[in-house]
Amino acid sequence: MTLSYFATTARGLEEITAQELVKLGAKAVKPEFTGVYFEGDRELLYRVNLWARTIFRVLQPIHTIKSQNPEQLYSNTRAIDWSEYLQPDQTIAVRCTGKNPQLNNNHITAIQIKNAIVDQQQQQKGIRSDVDTIEPDIVINAHINENNCILSLDSTGDSLHRRGYRSAMGLAPLKxxxxxxxxxxxxxxxxxxxxxxxxxxxxxxxxxxxxxxNIAPGLYRKKFCFQNWTDYDAKLWGSLLKEAENSQxxxxxxxxxxxxxxxxxxxxxxxxxxxxxxxxxxxxxxxxxxxxxxxxxxxxxxxxxxxxxxxxxxxxxxxxxxxxxxxxxxxxxxxxxxxxxxxxxxxxxxxxxxxxxxxxxxxxxxxxxxxxxx
Structure with a gap:
């Protein structure tokens, strides 16, 4: 199944990231400010996380909702069936970017979205996800754009620029x-x-x-958030890891x-x-x-x-x-x-x-x- 994704990158590197995504097999590649939209299947999602060298994280947009004010944001977020993406025994973090006149504090906006999700869980199952801002199982990314909010699943988790090999850094290290x-x-x-x-x-x-x-930078990471998703394909991921190891x-x-x-x-x-x-x-x-x-x-x-x-x-x-x-x-x-x-x-x-x-x-x-x- 072909899905839409958004790879976040540093300002000014959008074209380079787009070229990298094309080489990895992405389709409908479209650079935007600090990111690149692209399309592909689940295998491509895994492959980009494993191999991309210039991106921070890969988001999978799941819903765009009206969010003119906090109340509308809360009600429309709660109307989504979150059991498709998150179970109560999994931890959660919500990260927010963008703003509008009535949603102008990213921290408070993120809390509003989190409350809508866990309130739904509490009502339906009598138990709710705990918040974990360090190593959450599921990360929800929210981007406020005028009166809309794009809700995405973060497939990556900790930014890909943190390869995992660099424990020692100088005074002004390049990412x-x-x-x-x-x-x-x-x-x-x-x-x-x-x-x-x-x-x-x-x-x-x-x-x-x-x-x-030809070493995939993702090989140095212990885990990606997509490994906690309900549709995670461990066999597919294992084959991609083996392919990467054999291609060195x-x-x-x-x-x-x-x-x-x-x-x-x-x-x-x-x-x-x-x-x-x-x-x-x-x-x-x-x-x-x-x-x-x-x-x-x-x-x-x-x-x-x-x-x-x-x-x-x-x-x-x-x-x-x-x-x-x-x-x-x-x-x-x-x-x-x-x-x-x-x-x-x-x-x-x-x-x-x-x-x-x-x-x-x-x-x-x-x-x-x-x-x-x-």
Whole structure:
């Protein structure tokens, strides 16, 4: 049976996510603000949760109801037969986005929806679901859009950007989903060397290694919410897990992350070990001035600090100039990418860009700068 789904993603990554969904077999793919609508069967729903690298979660819309005010929202929510989706012995969480003039507090709106659901359970069965905001069995997503409320089942649960392998993080880590998106934007392929000379806790290199080894990121998760649904197909899920495990590759080109900070290198090494790919990637302490290419060609990508205050920005001028000097002097034949949130700093690289790609990094408008090094 073909159903409609909505994959949530970071602002600005909608087109990349749409392309990823098409590759996974999705139909009727339609990017929207911070998400992508698509269609597919139950197998596709499972496959997207297992394999997608740039999305946060997959929602399955189940009802759109009128919700001009709290009273209408409550009555229309309670009119739905929730026994089709939720049993009283299962825990529940309701998460809400959007608003209208009379439903302008997401927390209170979520409570209103939760009350309607559990009041129906109490009336019908004399027992109701408990609320669990940490690890709920069933997650209901509600989105208020003008006088309507779209109610969806969250098939994912905890956001997919939390792969499960990264227990150690630096001070300003990239989300795994953004790191994967950056690699898609660079058009890096698994036969190319990959270097990050400011790797922090290693996210870009680790995401590249997972891509190159064809490891499904969902394999690191213990559970998805769809496994608690009434129509969960354990046999189908098991076959997809087996398929993913059997499709993994064994070898990579040089994948190297360096950083001047010894502590974050230890974090990166710990994360690589958690991925069980510690023998496939190299993380070591090294100052930027000492970096050398491990191959004749490849992709270099880094996310240097941007600086928040004017004094911080000026202090970073030498770092960005050094980046440009190193690119020009040592990485001929490579393609370099720098993600920065400051235009003045980007000028200090001193090289002509061949492409400038707007990126939103945690609410900060950034640009991914491409340098073809000849």
């Amino acid at each position: 795994e989903t953004l790191a994967a998106a950056l690699l898609y934007l660079t058009e890096w392929t698994p036969d190319q060397a990959l270097v990050d000379p400011m790797c922090g806790s290693g996210t870009i290199i680790l995401e590249g290694a997972l891509m190159g080894l 590759k064994q070898h990579l080109p040089p994948m190297i992350g360096t950083d001047a900070d010894k502590e974050v290198i230890l974090q990166a090494q710990s994360n690589a070990k958690a991925c069980e790919i510690g023998d496939q990637v190299k993380f070591y302490q090294q100052h930027l001035v000492d970096i050398t290419p491990p191959a004749e060609s490849g992709i270099l990508i880094c996310n240097p600090p941007y600086g928040k205050r004017i004094s911080d920005v000026e202090a970073l001028f030498p770092l960005y100039k050094l980046l440009g000097d190193i690119f020009k002097q040592r990485f001929k034949g490579w393609t370099a990418y720098v993600l920065t949130g400051n235009k003045e700093l980007s000028k200090k690289v001193g090289l002509r860009t061949s492409r400038r790609i707007p990126i939103n990094n945690g609410g900060i408008p950034c640009t991914l700068l491409k340098y073809d090094l000849y």
